[in-house]
Amino acid sequence: MTDFTKLSLSEAVAGLRSKQFSSRELTAAHLEAMEAARSLNAFLLETPEKALAMADAADAKLAKSEGGILEGAPIGIKDLFCVNGVKTTAGSKILGEFIPPYESTVTGNLWADGAVMLGKLNMDEFAMGSSNENSAFGPVINPWQRDGSNTALVPGGSSGGSTSAVAADLCLAAIGTDTGGSIRQPAAFTGLVGIKPTYGRCSRYGVVAFASSLDQAGPIAKTVTDAALMLGSMCGYDPKDSTSLDVKTPDFVAACTRSLKGLRIGIPKEYRMDGMPSEIETLWEQGTQWLRDAGCEIVDVSLPHTKYALPAYYIIAPAEASSNLARYDGMRYGTRVDGADLNSTYERTRAEGFGEEVRRRIMIGTYVLSAGFYDAYYIRAQKVRARIAEDFRNAWEVCDALLTPTTPSAAFGIGEVSDDPVQMYLNDVFTVTANLAGLPGISIPAALDHQGLPLGLQVIGKALDEETCFAVGATIERAAEFNAKPTHWW
Amino acid sequence: MSVDAKTVRKIARLARLEVSDERLEPLAVELNNLLGWIEQLNEVDVDGVLPMTSAVQTEPHLRQDQVTDGNIRDQILANAPKTEDGFFVVPKAVE
Numbered sequence: 001m002t003d004f005t006k007l008s009l010s011e012a013v014a015g016l017r018s019k020q021f022s023s024r025e026l027t028a029a030h031l032e033a034m035e036a037a038r039s040l041n042a043f044l045l046e047t048p049e050k051a052l053a054m055a056d057a058a059d060a061k062l063a064k065s066e067g068g069i070l071e072g073a074p075i076g077i078k079d080l081f082c083v084n085g086v087k088t089t090a091g092s093k094i095l096g097e098f099i100p101p102y103e104s105t106v107t108g109n110l111w112a113d114g115a116v117m118l119g120k121l122n123m124d125e126f127a128m129g130s131s132n133e134n135s136a137f138g139p140v141i142n143p144w145q146r147d148g149s150n151t152a153l154v155p156g157g158s159s160g161g162s163t164s165a166v167a168a169d170l171c172l173a174a175i176g177t178d179t180g181g182s183i184r185q186p187a188a189f190t191g192l193v194g195i196k197p198t199y200g201r202c203s204r205y206g207v208v209a210f211a212s213s214l215d216q217a218g219p220i221a222k223t224v225t226d227a228a229l230m231l232g233s234m235c236g237y238d239p240k241d242s243t244s245l246d247v248k249t250p251d252f253v254a255a256c257t258r259s260l261k262g263l264r265i266g267i268p269k270e271y272r273m274d275g276m277p278s279e280i281e282t283l284w285e286q287g288t289q290w291l292r293d294a295g296c297e298i299v300d301v302s303l304p305h306t307k308y309a310l311p312a313y314y315i316i317a318p319a320e321a322s323s324n325l326a327r328y329d330g331m332r333y334g335t336r337v338d339g340a341d342l343n344s345t346y347e348r349t350r351a352e353g354f355g356e357e358v359r360r361r362i363m364i365g366t367y368v369l370s371a372g373f374y375d376a377y378y379i380r381a382q383k384v385r386a387r388i389a390e391d392f393r394n395a396w397e398v399c400d401a402l403l404t405p406t407t408p409s410a411a412f413g414i415g416e417v418s419d420d421p422v423q424m425y426l427n428d429v430f431t432v433t434a435n436l437a438g439l440p441g442i443s444i445p446a447a448l449d450h451q452g453l454p455l456g457l458q459v460i461g462k463a464l465d466e467e468t469c470f471a472v473g474a475t476i477e478r479a480a481e482f483n484a485k486p487t488h489w490w
Numbered sequence: 491m492s493v494d495a496k497t498v499r500k501i502a503r504l505a506r507l508e509v510s511d512e513r514l515e516p517l518a519v520e521l522n523n524l525l526g527w528i529e530q531l532n533e534v535d536v537d538g539v540l541p542m543t544s545a546v547q548t549e550p551h552l553r554q555d556q557v558t559d560g561n562i563r564d565q566i567l568a569n570a571p572k573t574e575d576g577f578f579v580v581p582k583a584v585e
Contacts, residue, residue, distance in 0.1 A: 096571075097569075098569050099568070099569060101562070101565040101566075101568060101569075198545070198546060199544075199545040199546060200545070200546055200548075213544075213545075239551065239553065242550060242551070243544070245546060245548060246548070246551065305534065307530075308530065308531055308533075308534055311527060311528045311530055311531050312531060314524065314527075314528055315528060315531075322505060326506075329506070330571060331570075331571075331578060331580050332566075332569070332570055332578060333569035333570060333571075334569070334571070335571070336571040336572070338581070339508075339581075341581060341582070342580070342581045342582065342583045343506070344508070345581050346506040347502075347506050347507060347508035348508050350505075350506050350507050350508070351507050351508035351509070354507070359507055360520065360524075362505050362507060363498075363501050363502065363505060363507070363517070363521060364521065364524060364525075365505075366501050366504050366505040367493070367497075367501050367521065367525075370501065370504060377528070379541050380531055380532075380534075380536060381531060382541030382542050382543075383534075383536035383539040383540070383541050383542070384531050384534050384536060385541075385542040386536075386539050386540060386541060386542040387534060387536065387539060389542060389545070421520075421523075421524065422523070422524065422527050436542075437545060438544075438545020438546055439545070463545065463546050464546065
């Protein structure tokens with residue numbers, strides 16, 4: 001008998017279409033795996049009844065040879081996306097028992113294409129974090145462990161529930177969001193593919209806002225083709241999001257088989273960081289060689305403002321977050337903690353409802369936006385951001401895409417890094433630049449390190465050129481032959 | 491620019507976050523660490539650079555100025571912590 005949970009999304013969709021198995025069978029197998037994996041804390045809410053009802057509806061369509069590109073495929077949803085009638089928490093206590101009476105455009109697109117929802121996935125509170133230790137509902141555990149050790153490792157963040165669930169074969173694919181690396185970094189930590197598309201490709205309507213000028217949705221999947229299939233469904237112009245781009249969605253799956261002959265790949269020298277493990281450096285060189293072998297021309301490029309990306313991000317993102325999160329006042333939805341008067345009700349509601357990292361970022365954001373500091377901090381950061389975007393534009397004069405490591409380390413243990421915020425922020429040093437410049441970036445699992453943990457390579461493309469990201473990503477995937485899976489211990 | 495306990499209190503006020511007195515000093519240290527790290531942006535030459543406003547330049551869409559949604563009072567109130575007769579109930583705000 002096939003173990004349905006071991007299938008890739010593309011294999012599952014093909015099997016459903018050729019009636020080798022039903023969506024009910026496939027969905028039931030995943031629900032069973034979810035139940036057996038609760039120790040990972042990947043799901044905040046399991047929705048088995050909804051899943052089976054959606055599976056039956058999909059089976060009815062498949063029986064008539066109808067249905068969309070994801071018909072009958074069970075997936076997981078990061079708990080930042082509003083799904084009509086399903087409790088949404090954003091990983092925070094402040095939303096209380098919030099049940100959205102509307103649907104995010106991205107999840108609506110997935111349901112329209114036939115996807116089946118298994119449940120809502122754990123995450124860092126309001127997507128603020130790189131380890132999923134900031135969830136109000138407890139950390140998520142990475143299914144991967146170091147060789148010969150049972151130390152609990154983080155799955156990365158903020159989309160840590162999404163990556164843990166896909167890596168443990170609890171869902172065929174999942175969706176996440178990426179504001180500074182929150183799809184790509186956890187994908188790298190769990191041996192998965194994750195892509196953040198160009199800013200504006202995916203509608204932000206119905207996605208709980210963190211930093212509006214940086215937030216983008218994207219898929220987390222087992223293969224590059226699976227990620228392409230998912231992203232194709234998620235994208236599209238949406239009049240409900242004024243930053244949504246009115247552009248045609250290309251055939252991302254077709255791009256995965258494109259030849260790379262003559263493509264110019266840039267290697268940015270500033271991504272060679274002090275103290276970076278030599279294995280990551282070696283993997284980067286290996287990746288470069290794979291692309292050379294595939295017919296690419298390799299060029300050295302310089303992105304001189306790279307080192308300023310994280311500090312700029314830690315002005316812009318908290319500033320936008322402090323403004324976005326002002327809506328959580330305990331009046332119209334969410335939890336209310338009564339105080340002596342209106343102001344103290346606000347203050348107590350927010351102090352008790354938000355976790356430590358969220359409060360820290362609201363404070364920073366409020367400070368940098370406060371009277372007298374706005375120009376010195378926020379405007380300066382937006383100017384530095386323009387410089388960073390300019391670096392990329394200059395690079396595109398001589399290359400078509402960039403190859404970099406995804407993260408400066410493999411997954412770390414729970415509690416190993418969380419004491420020092422800046423140390424934690426450095427996780428996003430290679431991913432945050434693409435958010436600031438609005439560019440697409442994909443992470444592909446490429447090797448195991450000496451401890452047996454996955455490492456990823458990142459491809460950054462020009463704006464709206466996800467196709468090249470997928471083409472290069474698929475080539476790396478074929479060359480790396482990465483097929484390691486975590487040992488089943490949970 | 492250095493943040494002291496008094497400034498932390500002011501920021502917390504602006505952010506509507508209750509902070510206890512004994513947390514003011516530790517928070518000041520934390521914020522100063524972060525702000526110290528952010529200071530390095532002052533090294534960047536940004537003369538004549540316009541602040542970035544969007545990643546991909548496009549013409550914004552305009553739509554007809556008309557009502558596209560509404561008559562969903564009960565849906566909107568469904569998540570409120572306190573309601574009465576179709577209204578939100580909030581603490582007294584005007585003396």
